[in-house]
Amino acid sequence: MSAPEPPAQWHRILTLLADISLFIGVRPVWTQAAGHRLVVAAAVSLCYVSILVCGVLALVVRRARSLARIDLVVLVTAVLLTLSAWSVFHNGGDEAVLTTQAAKELVAGHPIYGQPWPWLFHSGGVALTPTVTGGYDYTYGYPPLETLLTAPLLWIGHGGAPATAVATGALIAGAVLMWRLLPTQWRSAATIACLGLGLLPTYGRQGYPAVLAMALLVPVVVRWPRIGRGGRLGRAGIAQAACLGAACAAQQLPWFLTPFLLAGIYAVRRGELGARQAALVLLRILGVALTVWLLINTYFIVQEPGTWIAGIALPLTQGAVVHGQGLVDISLYFTNGSDRLDWYSHASMLLAAGLLAVFVLFVRRLGPAATVLPWCAFYLATRSQDGYYLMMTPLWLAAAVTTPLSEFRDAWQPRPRALSGPNRRRARIAAAVLLLTPALASAAVAATGAPPMSMKLAGVRRAAPTVVTRLTVQVTNSSGSALSPHYMLTTGQGMSRFWSQVGGPTTLPAHSTERVELQPAGGKFVLPHKTVRIRVRAFTASPQTLSSSDVRLQPAG
Secondary structure (H helix, E strand, C coil): CCCCCCCCHHHHHHHHHHHHHCCCCHHHHHHHHHHHCHHHHHHHHHHHHHHHHHHHHHHHCCCHHHHHHHHHHHHHHHHHHHHHHHHHCCCCCHHHHHHHHHHHHHHCCCCCECCCCHHHHCCCCCCCCEECCCCECCCECCCCHHHHHHHHHCCCCCCCHHHHHHHHHHHHHHHHHHHHHCCHHHHHHHHHHHCCCCCHHHHHHCCCHHHHHHHHHHHHHCCHHHCCHHHCCHHHHHHHHHHHHHHHCCCCHHHHHHHHHHHHHHHHHHHHHCHHHHHHHHHHHHHHHHHHHHHHHHHHHHHCHHHHHHHHCHHHHCCECCEECCCCHHHHHHCCEECCCHHHHHHHHHHHHHHHHHHHHCHHHHHHHCCCHHHHHHHHCCEECCHHHHCCHHHHHHHHHHCCHHHHCCCCCCCCHHHCCCCHHHHHHHHHHHHHHHHHHHHHHHHCCCCCEEEEEEEEEEEECCEEEEEEEEEEECCCCCECCEEEEECCCCCCCCCEEEECCCCECCCEEEEEEEECHHHCEECCCCCCCCEEEEEECCCCEEEEEECCCCCCC
16 A cells, blocks of 8 residues: 655645744734633634644645645634634724725615715724825725625624625635635645735725725636637636626726736637637627626616716826825935826826737736736836735736646737847847837836925924924925915825915915915824924925925924
8 A cells, every 4th residue: 555645845834834924913913802802812812722733733744635634724724813803903994984984875875976975084093095186085986896795784883894894704705715726735825825924814904995806806817818718718717707897896906907817818819719719708708797897887877977987987086195115206205206296197007008018919928927017007106005016916826826837838929020030039129128118208207307396494383392383384486387286294104184274375376486374284283203304295286296395393492
């Protein structure tokens, strides 16, 4: 009788890494629960036991089947920890409270798009989204699927708890599904990517609709080049197309991934079946996805068509102030601003189009990167937050494991005569560079822009030595056009609330210097430590510009 097959050493290590990843972020959950939720604290303590035991067993079991069972125990432990964390921290952020309020309005028969709900942001911990017009966006700006799923759960609790329950439940479902769809030895990677490291569960507890979209995309990207193989979708292909349509009805990020997936599927099918059959397969996929998307949106299309289309396009049109970890930081932190902020948006869209064109031209090489390439464009956007990429990283992993380069060996690639000559390698490199140059040029235009205004502190009014109630600022508009700025003070990364202008002109003529008087939001501004950098920032909407100047504000005396 032959000896049982031993596990591969890399499989042991992967299981151990998944086990270790569960430690991250657990202590705050236990600390919070130990005081008043003893059942949750006990569950977390049992999870600690499970993590320790699984760590030992992952290194000593002799059979591959036994290690696969340990992978399952690690997954169950991760699910229990995720639920425990949600039970303690479930109020959510701005996305959660907006989604929950939209669900309440939906149940009451009221419109959900284009309706400002400023009272939702009065409580602490709910972030505001400032806009370049000097105000804040208080409206719901996502496709409606998460709202529809939240409506039956309004009984769960106050705040954003119903929406966080939907997002966290979707994350768990996506993790379990991904674990099931991946090859046995790779399943612990799904636990790490979805539930480990303390990353995505945090976004789930914030109620991000993108988490729901990511979970719906998991079955889409697993072995995605095989969709429509042989010219037939089959039940699996129909389900994948339906999930793609549902994901696009959950959040806007899948809109950027969809063209890459469709282009890749067409290229693979055309290499297998020819142009006509590949086009028919693509049309079937689009038909199923669009049907599902329309079914989810039908009620809102009929009830509020104008506000619905404006609402789901809101992240692209709201004019939120610059923020994120991308190239825009040059203008935000490393220089004093730019009078060409709009060019960051142009650069982002041009890069998305350029990457798609390069992907089509070189799909045999770039095919496995289809789930990663779309997010590169966000690095150049005015809102380049790392969450845009982070929340989609499980898709990177699912595609990497199930979509090897060999799947694209026979994929169709357009080959114009200029790219097929004797110097084709150089020509193809030149073509890729040429397709990406407009985006890089636009980014350079934005980053090298000069701030149109400069600010100088002219007076301070205080309620106490460290409490400022008014600032008088001398503003110089050095540009050739009149500007209507809106002001705020920042003391670190990110944006604060706008200060009210209570004196001086609201519009500055070209090449002029004026004094304006500003009052802090809430009536007072407490000075930070003397080593903290304080900057006055001035935003304008048309054209979209940013001007920043350092000011020295010290305690009186």
